[in-house]
Amino acid sequence: MSMIFDVPLAVLSGQLLIGVINGAFYALLSLGLAVIFGLLKIINFAHGAMYMLGAMATVILFDVLGVNYWVALLLAPLLVGVVGVIIEYFLLRRIAGQDHIYSLLLTFGIALLIQGVLTNIYGVSGMRYSMPDLFKGGMNLGFMFLPYYRAWVIVIALLVCFGTWFMIEKTKLGAYLRAGTEDAQLMQGFGINVPLLVSLTYGFGVMLAAFAGVLAAPIYSVTPVMGSHILITVFAVVVIGGMGSIGGAIITGILMGVIEGLTKTFYPPASSAVIFLVMVVVLMFRPAGLFGKEA
Amino acid sequence: MTMMKKLLTTAVASAMMASGAQAAISNDTVKIGYLADMSGTYRDLAGPNGLKAMEMAIADFGGKVNGAKIEVVSADDRNSADVASSTVRRWVENEDVDLVAGLVASSVSIAVSDILEENDKLGIISGSAASSITNEHCTPNHIHYVYDTYPLANGTASAVVKEGGKTWYILTADYAFGHALEGDVSRVVEENGGEVIGTLRHPFPTPDFSSFILQAQASGADVVALANAGADTTNAINTASEFGVTQSGQTLAALLLFLTDVNALGVEAAQGIQLTTGWYWDMNDDTREWSDRFMEETGVRPTMVHAGVYSSTMQYLKAVEATGSDDAQTVRKQMMDTPINDMFATNGQIREDGRMVHDMYLAEVKTPDESENEWDLYKILRTIPADEAYRPLSESKCPLVTSK
Numbered sequence: 004m005s006m007i008f009d010v011p012l013a014v015l016s017g018q019l020l021i022g023v024i025n026g027a028f029y030a031l032l033s034l035g036l037a038v039i040f041g042l043l044k045i046i047n048f049a050h051g052a053m054y055m056l057g058a059m060a061t062v063i064l065f066d067v068l069g070v071n072y073w074v075a076l077l078l079a080p081l082l083v084g085v086v087g088v089i090i091e092y093f094l095l096r097r098i099a100g101q102d103h104i105y106s107l108l109l110t111f112g113i114a115l116l117i118q119g120v121l122t123n124i125y126g127v128s129g130m131r132y133s134m135p136d137l138f139k140g141g142m143n144l145g146f147m148f149l150p151y152y153r154a155w156v157i158v159i160a161l162l163v164c165f166g167t168w169f170m171i172e173k174t175k176l177g178a179y180l181r182a183g184t185e186d187a188q189l190m191q192g193f194g195i196n197v198p199l200l201v202s203l204t205y206g207f208g209v210m211l212a213a214f215a216g217v218l219a220a221p222i223y224s225v226t227p228v229m230g231s232h233i234l235i236t237v238f239a240v241v242v243i244g245g246m247g248s249i250g251g252a253i254i255t256g257i258l259m260g261v262i263e264g265l266t267k268t269f270y271p272p273a274s275s276a277v278i279f280l281v282m283v284v285v286l287m288f289r290p291a292g293l294f295g296k297e298a
Numbered sequence: 299m300t301m302m303k304k305l306l307t308t309a310v311a312s313a314m315m316a317s318g319a320q321a322a323i324s325n326d327t328v329k330i331g332y333l334a335d336m337s338g339t340y341r342d343l344a345g346p347n348g349l350k351a352m353e354m355a356i357a358d359f360g361g362k363v364n365g366a367k368i369e370v371v372s373a374d375d376r377n378s379a380d381v382a383s384s385t386v387r388r389w390v391e392n393e394d395v396d397l398v399a400g401l402v403a404s405s406v407s408i409a410v411s412d413i414l415e416e417n418d419k420l421g422i423i424s425g426s427a428a429s430s431i432t433n434e435h436c437t438p439n440h441i442h443y444v445y446d447t448y449p450l451a452n453g454t455a456s457a458v459v460k461e462g463g464k465t466w467y468i469l470t471a472d473y474a475f476g477h478a479l480e481g482d483v484s485r486v487v488e489e490n491g492g493e494v495i496g497t498l499r500h501p502f503p504t505p506d507f508s509s510f511i512l513q514a515q516a517s518g519a520d521v522v523a524l525a526n527a528g529a530d531t532t533n534a535i536n537t538a539s540e541f542g543v544t545q546s547g548q549t550l551a552a553l554l555l556f557l558t559d560v561n562a563l564g565v566e567a568a569q570g571i572q573l574t575t576g577w578y579w580d581m582n583d584d585t586r587e588w589s590d591r592f593m594e595e596t597g598v599r600p601t602m603v604h605a606g607v608y609s610s611t612m613q614y615l616k617a618v619e620a621t622g623s624d625d626a627q628t629v630r631k632q633m634m635d636t637p638i639n640d641m642f643a644t645n646g647q648i649r650e651d652g653r654m655v656h657d658m659y660l661a662e663v664k665t666p667d668e669s670e671n672e673w674d675l676y677k678i679l680r681t682i683p684a685d686e687a688y689r690p691l692s693e694s695k696c697p698l699v700t701s702k
Contacts, residue, residue: 011516013516014512014513014516017512017516018509018512018513021508021509021512022509024508025506025508025509119337122337122341126341126342126558127337127338127339127341127342127529128342128343128532128558128559128561128562129529129532129562129563130562131562131563131564133564133566134540140542141540141541141542147512148515148541148542148546150540150541150542152540153508153540222536222537222540223505223506223533223536224529224532224533224536224562226529228338228339228529229505232503232505233505264509267500267509267510267513268509268513271472271498271499271500271501271510272472272499272500272501274500274501274504274509275501275504276501
């Protein structure tokens with residue numbers, strides 16, 4: 004068997020594929036952050052909590068109402084989206100136009116609040132959610148065993164990512180959005196309801212996080228603290244991609260998944276730090292991030 | 299010089315008088331501080347429900363000891379040795395706390411026991427795993443009650459090797475507790491004729507184990523062992539089940555698994571896993587009776603830590619009652635002299651290094667067919683006698699033992 008740095012090629016291919024799958028998760032999460040920052044200039048520290056809410060909603064909807072996975076895939080993000088709109092309408096709107104630090108602190112506070120309340124009710128051990136029957140098992144690719152569910156994750160996550168990119172960058176609605184955040188007054192003059200647009204954009208951004216949460220529910224431990232672990236990594240991804248760059252967030256997400264996967268193969272103890280190392284290097288040479296525009 | 303001598307003599311004399319006066323309950327109150335992770339990773343295995351267990355013990359004892367009232371204070375240590383140290387310092391130096399109990403993260407327990415030794419107060423550790431707590435970190439001021447890494451490795455690893463799991467691949471949480479467990483397991487595997495063919499140290503915490511599970515699969519080892527705890531373990535088990543580790547003929551061995559973890563995983567994902575535990579709620583009438591009461595209070599079944607908090611609080615209060623004192627050394631000696639026989643342990647014995655030794659149990663998680671409800675989780679395969687389970691005193695590095 005051919006070897007690369009003492010690692011058999013077959014094992015390496017498996018790790019690369021796993022990296023792409025995890026990268027798809029990062030892409031989905033960082034995309035939501037990039038949409039919210041790019042269009043609204045809000046640093047959304049509640050993003051991890053929204054991801055967690057998506058996963059918890061999936062489990063709770065199933066336990067209480069028997070809602071299945073497919074319905075939850077639509078319903079849970081919608082519910083969390085409504086929570087997002089409420090947060091925007093009652094809280095974030097009041098600090099619009101202030102320094103970024105205010106939105107950071109406010110959303111961080113909201114995240115702690117949600118996390119604390121749910122911890123009190125549900126504990127931290129994790130909630131059970133079984134895999135939909137359709138996805139049980141997997142296929143043997145020769146170099147690795149690929150569970151069907153992971154294959155599904157990569158397909159659906161990439162579809163949603165590129166759909167979002169297309170909508171914001173290539174459609175009329177996206178053009179309104181970008182214009183509305185560029186010059187709100189002018190757009191108001193054209194008869195566009197900008198405050199509504201802002202609420203919906205925030206709602207949409209957190210829906211993406213919640214969608215990632217639903218995808219995570221069958222494979223990761225669903226707990227009130229699951230979002231806090233992943234939030235900082237996702238922020239690093241967004242910074243590397245260039246704050247606010249939609250396409251950058253997607254590509255960087257996948258790239259970082261692969262880099263992390265390779266680190267997990269060659270030197271596992273560094274795998275939680277490698278993304279931050281990349282961030283430092285990127286910021287040294289390109290302060291606006293890989294795909295960001297220099298201010 | 300003589301002046302100095304006089305001063306010293308007076309100081310010593312008054313110190314002696316002070317300690318003589320302690321042969322009674324100070325302030326006519328026995329004050330217990332319950333310190334644990336109340337909101338983080340280790341919340342469910344001890345946490346607020348551990349406090350409930352302690353309150354149950356005090357209520358069962360009658361709420362008073364020798365006419366003195368029993369008071370409880372509690373705090374969240376947030377798994378931080380710093381937070382824990384400042385809390386305990388305030389408790390023992392300013393608030394007359396006599397006993398600190400609970401104590402989960404090993405780093406917290408080690409930091410707290412140093413402060414207790416400085417102030418000559420007592421600590422009872424129920425949640426921590428590190429066996430070093432009563433080995434190189436032993437003090438005359440604390441007791442380690444429920445379990446430690448030594449029997450965890452002894453019980454699970456030796457059983458799995460004897461069943462034919464000769465080659466091992468260990469996934470280790472990359473911090474002190476994981477390293478200790480990895481060391482204990484490697485020793486037991488090799489002593490029983492097995493071989494560790496690979497170890498992998500993963501960051502703490504790791505949300506996604508797929509990459510590590512894939513490497514463990516590629517290693518071709520008979521056994522994939524998890525030397526980690528809490529969410530890391532449950533995540534790893536979930537991923538292993540998703541990637542078909544056991545279906546492809548490898549055995550999964552979780553070295554530290556609490557009832558709350560298994561409950562969260564469910565029998566579907568966790569079935570067949572062997573683990574070592576200090577106690578299980580469904581062992582006999584005594585354990586069931588107490589667990590039913592606990593469940594009425596909390597809504598969940600107790601872990602071994604919850605049961606240990608109850609039992610150790612009882613044991614402590616009985617010792618205070620018998621000696622009429624809340625002085626740390628007097629009470630500790632009395633606790634050592636009295637064998638523990640209750641719903642938690644049979645002939646449990648507190649040794650001079652502070653280790654409470656009692657029978658441990660090798661358990662296997664039931665299959666979905668065997669399990670009748672969400673808490674009907676373990677089959678007890680074997681009782682590991684106390685003297686076989688724990689590190690023998692002859693191997694101890696504890697100065698309280700070696701200086702004799």
